[in-house]
Amino acid sequence: MTSLQKASVFQSFSKQVSSYTIVFITLILGAGLTLTSDTFLSVNNIVSILYGVSITFWGTIGFVYLMIMGELDLSVGSVFAFSGMMVGYLMRNHWPLVPAILLALFFSALIGFINGFLVVRFKVPSMMITLGTMAAVRGLANLLCSWLYGYPYSPSYEALARFRINNIHLTTIVMVLAVIVLEFLLKKTAVFRKMYYIGENLETARIYGIRAGKQKIIIFTLTSFLTGVGGILIGSRLRYAEATIGLGLEFTILTATVLGGASLTGGKGSILRSAVGLIFLATITTGMIVHNIEPLIQQLIVGIILIITVFIDTRMSRMGGA
Numbered sequence: 048m049t050s051l052q053k054a055s056v057f058q059s060f061s062k063q064v065s066s067y068t069i070v071f072i073t074l075i076l077g078a079g080l081t082l083t084s085d086t087f088l089s090v091n092n093i094v095s096i097l098y099g100v101s102i103t104f105w106g107t108i109g110f111v112y113l114m115i116m117g118e119l120d121l122s123v124g125s126v127f128a129f130s131g132m133m134v135g136y137l138m139r140n141h142w143p144l145v146p147a148i149l150l151a152l153f154f155s156a157l158i159g160f161i162n163g164f165l166v167v168r169f170k171v172p173s174m175m176i177t178l179g180t181m182a183a184v185r186g187l188a189n190l191l192c193s194w195l196y197g198y199p200y201s202p203s204y205e206a207l208a209r210f211r212i213n214n215i216h217l218t219t220i221v222m223v224l225a226v227i228v229l230e231f232l233l234k235k236t237a238v239f240r241k242m243y244y245i246g247e248n249l250e251t252a253r254i255y256g257i258r259a260g261k262q263k264i265i266i267f268t269l270t271s272f273l274t275g276v277g278g279i280l281i282g283s284r285l286r287y288a289e290a291t292i293g294l295g296l297e298f299t300i301l302t303a304t305v306l307g308g309a310s311l312t313g314g315k316g317s318i319l320r321s322a323v324g325l326i327f328l329a330t331i332t333t334g335m336i337v338h339n340i341e342p343l344i345q346q347l348i349v350g351i352i353l354i355i356t357v358f359i360d361t362r363m364s365r366m367g368g369a
Contacts (some may be wrong), residue, residue, distance in 0.1 A: 069306050073327040080334045100325045101222040105277030109270025111321050117246045117313025121177040123274045124296035125184035130155045130275035131282025132191040138201045152275045159271025163264035195288035208283035230319040246313025302353045
């Protein structure tokens with residue numbers, strides 16, 4: 048083997064290893080917390096971490112797809128709050144569970160469609176459009192919260208997110224299966240690979256006949272729809288309407304997605320590594336709780352992690368361009 052071939056093999060190996068850096072870091076963090084705490088590695092704690100991640104994960108799926116295409120949706124936290132509260136409000140007004148869920152998901156998807164349509168039709172940066180949507184939908188969620196204040200949700204709604212199989216929440220099992228299937232589709236199927244082409248070079252994608260505008264509208268709609276699913280599940284888990292639901296969720300998902308290898312400039316992203324990014328952030332939060340770190344300090348640490356990940360992503364993107 049020539050020196051050039053050896054260098055190529057080493058470069059390929061290094062790239063594969065660096066792609067899963069977040070996995071290694073999460074394992075190291077988990078090992079450290081296990082050594083410094085008697086409760087971290089308990090079955091109940093691990094089940095609780097995965098349970099929480101499995102609900103947030105629903106808002107991450109479409110977000111990853113959007114980032115691959117070079118777009119953002121900052122309204123996910125507001126949609127997360129709105130959908131669950133809408134189900135609670137409708138059921139308080141004597142709607143059955145299934146129709147209430149379907150209507151909430153319809154309006155969640157409609158919000159995403161409006162985001163996608165405005166971004167594509169008027170060529171406005173998605174960050175600006177979804178900032179407006181974030182404020183508007185948060186206002187609707189707060190209005191529903193004021194109407195529901197002090198009232199517990201219906202027992203049938205409360206039971207939705209608590210279904211278990213052998214002490215493992217169904218949402219966790221669905222997340223694991225979804226990660227396997229969606230990661231395979233993203234890497235191996237032509238339909239999903241088009242998103243990478245759109246993110247890498249939009250004009251080239253159009254030349255090759257990829258309808259980028261239509262694809263973006265579909266993914267914006269899918270993002271809000273899936274976020275609505277997560278919002279319904281968190282509403283079921285919490286049992287009450289809370290004004291703080293979904294606050295900062297967009298930044299949590301953004302951090303996890305960038306930690307998972309996605310780029311703010313598009314063209315990169317992974318469902319699997321983004322899910323691990325969520326687990327990493329949840330592990331950090333749990334570790335801080337175990338070691339009695341104040342909530343305000345927890346927010347500071349998560350904010351610093353976001354700044355560092357965005358800085359690293361920007362630097363690596365510039366180096367790649369050079």
